[in-house]
Amino acid sequence: MNAEPTARLMQGDEACAEGAIAAGCRFFAGYPITPATEIAEVLARRLPQVRGKFIQMEDEIASIAAVIGAAVGGAKAMTATSGPGFSLMQENIGYAAMAEIPCVIVDVQRLGPSTGRPTSPSQGDVMQARWGTHGDHPIIALCPSSVRETFDLAVQAFNFAERYRTPVIVLMDEVIGHMRERIELPDPSTIKQEQRPGTTVPPEWYKPFENFPVDVPPLVPFGEGYRYHITGLHHDERGYPTARLDEIQPWLERIFRKIDRSLSDILLYDHDGIEDAETLVIAYGATARSARYAIDKARERGRKVGFLKLKTIWPFADEVVEHAAARLHHVVVPEMNRGQVVLEVERVIGRHKVRRVNRADGEMITPAEILAGIEDWSG
Amino acid sequence: MTQQHESRVHKRYLRHSKKFPNVWCAGCGIGIVMGAIIRAVDDLRLHKDDVALLSGIGCTGRMPVYVDFNTMHTTHGRALAFATGLKMVRPKMKVIVVMGDGDALAIGGNHFIHAARRNIGLTAIVVNNSTYGMTGGQYSPTTPSGALATTAPYGHIEQHFPIAELAATAGAAFVARSTVYHVQELEKYIAQAIAKDGFSVVEAVSYCHTTIGRINRWGSAPDMMRALKEQSITRRRAEGMNEEETRGKIVRGVFVDRDIPEYTRLYDQIIEQAAQEAA
Numbered sequence: 208m209n210a211e212p213t214a215r216l217m218q219g220d221e222a223c224a225e226g227a228i229a230a231g232c233r234f235f236a237g238y239p240i241t242p243a244t245e246i247a248e249v250l251a252r253r254l255p256q257v258r259g260k261f262i263q264m265e266d267e268i269a270s271i272a273a274v275i276g277a278a279v280g281g282a283k284a285m286t287a288t289s290g291p292g293f294s295l296m297q298e299n300i301g302y303a304a305m306a307e308i309p310c311v312i313v314d315v316q317r318l319g320p321s322t323g324r325p326t327s328p329s330q331g332d333v334m335q336a337r338w339g340t341h342g343d344h345p346i347i348a349l350c351p352s353s354v355r356e357t358f359d360l361a362v363q364a365f366n367f368a369e370r371y372r373t374p375v376i377v378l379m380d381e382v383i384g385h386m387r388e389r390i391e392l393p394d395p396s397t398i399k400q401e402q403r404p405g406t407t408v409p410p411e412w413y414k415p416f417e418n419f420p421v422d423v424p425p426l427v428p429f430g431e432g433y434r435y436h437i438t439g440l441h442h443d444e445r446g447y448p449t450a451r452l453d454e455i456q457p458w459l460e461r462i463f464r465k466i467d468r469s470l471s472d473i474l475l476y477d478h479d480g481i482e483d484a485e486t487l488v489i490a491y492g493a494t495a496r497s498a499r500y501a502i503d504k505a506r507e508r509g510r511k512v513g514f515l516k517l518k519t520i521w522p523f524a525d526e527v528v529e530h531a532a533a534r535l536h537h538v539v540v541p542e543m544n545r546g547q548v549v550l551e552v553e554r555v556i557g558r559h560k561v562r563r564v565n566r567a568d569g570e571m572i573t574p575a576e577i578l579a580g581i582e583d584w585s586g
Numbered sequence: 587m588t589q590q591h592e593s594r595v596h597k598r599y600l601r602h603s604k605k606f607p608n609v610w611c612a613g614c615g616i617g618i619v620m621g622a623i624i625r626a627v628d629d630l631r632l633h634k635d636d637v638a639l640l641s642g643i644g645c646t647g648r649m650p651v652y653v654d655f656n657t658m659h660t661t662h663g664r665a666l667a668f669a670t671g672l673k674m675v676r677p678k679m680k681v682i683v684v685m686g687d688g689d690a691l692a693i694g695g696n697h698f699i700h701a702a703r704r705n706i707g708l709t710a711i712v713v714n715n716s717t718y719g720m721t722g723g724q725y726s727p728t729t730p731s732g733a734l735a736t737t738a739p740y741g742h743i744e745q746h747f748p749i750a751e752l753a754a755t756a757g758a759a760f761v762a763r764s765t766v767y768h769v770q771e772l773e774k775y776i777a778q779a780i781a782k783d784g785f786s787v788v789e790a791v792s793y794c795h796t797t798i799g800r801i802n803r804w805g806s807a808p809d810m811m812r813a814l815k816e817q818s819i820t821r822r823r824a825e826g827m828n829e830e831e832t833r834g835k836i837v838r839g840v841f842v843d844r845d846i847p848e849y850t851r852l853y854d855q856i857i858e859q860a861a862q863e864a865a
Contacts, residue, residue, distance in 0.1 A: 233675075234671065234674065234675055236670075236671060252860070255853075255856050255857045255859075255860035255861070256860045256861060256863075256864040258857055258861065260674045260675065260853060260857075262670065262671075262674060264667060264670070264700075265667075265696050265697060265700040266696060268664060268667070269664065269667035269670070269696075269697055269700070270667075272660065272661070272664040272667035272668045272670075272671065272697075273667050273668065273670045273671030273674070274671060275660075275668055275671065276640075276658075276667070276668035276669055276670060276671025276672035276673075277671035277672065277674060277675045278671075279658065279668075279671075279672055280671065280672045280674075280675035280676040280679075281675060281676075282675040284671065284675075298661055299661055299664065302660065302661050428676075429638055429656035429658075429672060429676065429679070430635060430636065430638075430656060430676050430678075430679050431635070432635050434634060434635065434654055434655060434656050434657070435656070435657070436601075436650065436651050436657045436658070436659070437657070437658045437659065438651065438658070438659035439659065439660065439661055440659065445603060447603075447651060448651065448659075
């Protein structure tokens with residue numbers, strides 16, 4: 208194994224694919240769609256090289272279904288798509304949440320709604336990632352803002368999926384997916400791969416959906432002597448369908464508890480300059496790159512601007528945002544949509560402090576637009 | 587097979603931790619298909635750990651929960667796609683997928699033809715009762731033209747899908763059709779299908795006496811069972827008949843049994859090739 212980090216010019220989609228392999232992904236099912244197709248193309252070549260498996264399915268619904276089936280068979284599995292395909296996947300994402308099947312869904316966001324503009328970036332799927340499937344359920348969604356971060360968050364997505372037995376969504380955008388940057392990949396031996404915990408109980412005692420004492424009961428793959436039932440119906444601790452309130456309620460509480468108790472692990476973010484800031488910018492994804500430039504410019508002009516870059520979008524970092532914004536009067540939230548993450552920010556700190564900077568026409572938000580947002584407040 | 591022996595076999599395969607009775611109406615044919623699957627697996631001497639039984643949504647979708655295999659009740663129409671992922675990572679596992687006609691051919695029609703085209707080693711068993719029973723008797727892709735349904739109160743104006751012929755044309759390696767009346771034949775076909783290395787389809791023609799059967803006054807469960815006996819002919823006999831004579835008949839038999847390369851085996855060759863090139 209090469210101990211030296213290797214510098215490469217890499218596209219975001221390719222980094223996503225390589226991050227998945229580094230995380231231990233050995234199954235991919237997908238359907239061609241701009242701007243996510245390159246992820247499938249890279250994995251079609253790369254997965255069999257590591258004795259993994261790739262399949263192009265007949266549509267996105269089948270793709271996420273095959274991913275869940277593979278995960279039940281014991282593989283770390285992923286699919287990748289964009290808005291229209293992400294919409295089609297929603298029902299089965301709910302199934303994965305209901306049956307607590309670890310898997311990773313990549314959505315390289317493009318301009319919507321509908322077919323929209325396939326080669327233009329957007330951050331319009333933030334709320335869909337949270338509430339796209341019907342019914343109450345927890346979800347984890349991560350959002351990279353560079354090619355290297357895409358690699359890292361792809362690894363993290365698999366680790367979260369296994370650790371919390373949940374579907375994890377990687378919300379990229381067209382800019383990050385298609386952008387090429389020179390990056391150094393970490394030494395593979397330094398990459399932490401979360402392994403799926405096994406069980407020590409005999410098969411007749413095994414309860415794949417046990418609510419106590421742990422929040423995340425182990426999921427034993429099919430074919431290893433633990434025969435059990437998986438269903439999208441509400442189920443008891445053995446997985447059998449139930450209509451009993453005393454079986455539904457503890458399950459519901461546990462699947463939220465397993466995420467809520469681990470926020471310190473799940474919430475990923477970067478920040479700088481918050482301590483003495485007068486204005487705070489909260490950004491994520493490609494928009495964080497424009498925000499970075501705008502903040503640096505504003506600081507050159509003597510303005511005190513703090514930066515909070517969210518890498519975990521869901522669950523939302525309530526306390527982080529609350530703490531960062533507590534002392535401040537002005538918070539700027541730029542997004543390539545008509546305002547989605549800002550709704551969460553406003554929920555946490557109130558509307559009067561918040562300024563929105565939005566574009567939903569398929570063009571990136573420029574640093575000048577964010578700078579104008581900052582100066583409008585602090586000027 | 588004596589009745590006593592049969593019940594002993596079933597007992598070894600049913601889940602005793604699961605609360606019985608089942609969800610099906612008295613007189614339903616789905617339980618007969620479940621029994622046939624159990625006996626086929628037993629005849630083949632497969633280990634329960636090596637068998638997965640997946641389903642979609644609907645009355646037939648409830649079958650896996652009762653049987654002591656690796657079982658999964660998936661989403662409506664998508665069971666074959668779930669099964670494809672499982673089969674790829676567990677190629678040695680016998681993966682059986684049970685579906686109703688609406689599940690397999692309406693919402694799941696695309697997955698059905700593509701699983702057949704791909705020739706992946708799954709066994710698809712379609713319990714064809716020509717309606718949506720669980721939701722109360724709406725027309726399905728196999729409802730006969732002219733029949734009444736809750737969503738065809740003036741009579742059904744669409745053609746029906748011939749499941750076995752569709753599967754054969756789409757590329758399946760093994761295709762057979764029988765009925766829940768011809769239960770020993772059905773069991774034999776299911777065993778052949780499970781043993782087949784490739785995508786195999788068994789259409790089990792059944793009936794729904796509580797919904798579409800009641801609306802059309804097709805009679806009680808025994809009446810409809812009798813109709814399966816009287817309306818069905820063997821494939822051999824059908825070959826000597828013209829189109830007029832076979833109209834409305836259920837043609838039973840093995841339609842396809844061909845040796846074509848199975849998908850997961852072909853993919854193993856891809857892995858060897860890719861590993862060599864990478865090395």
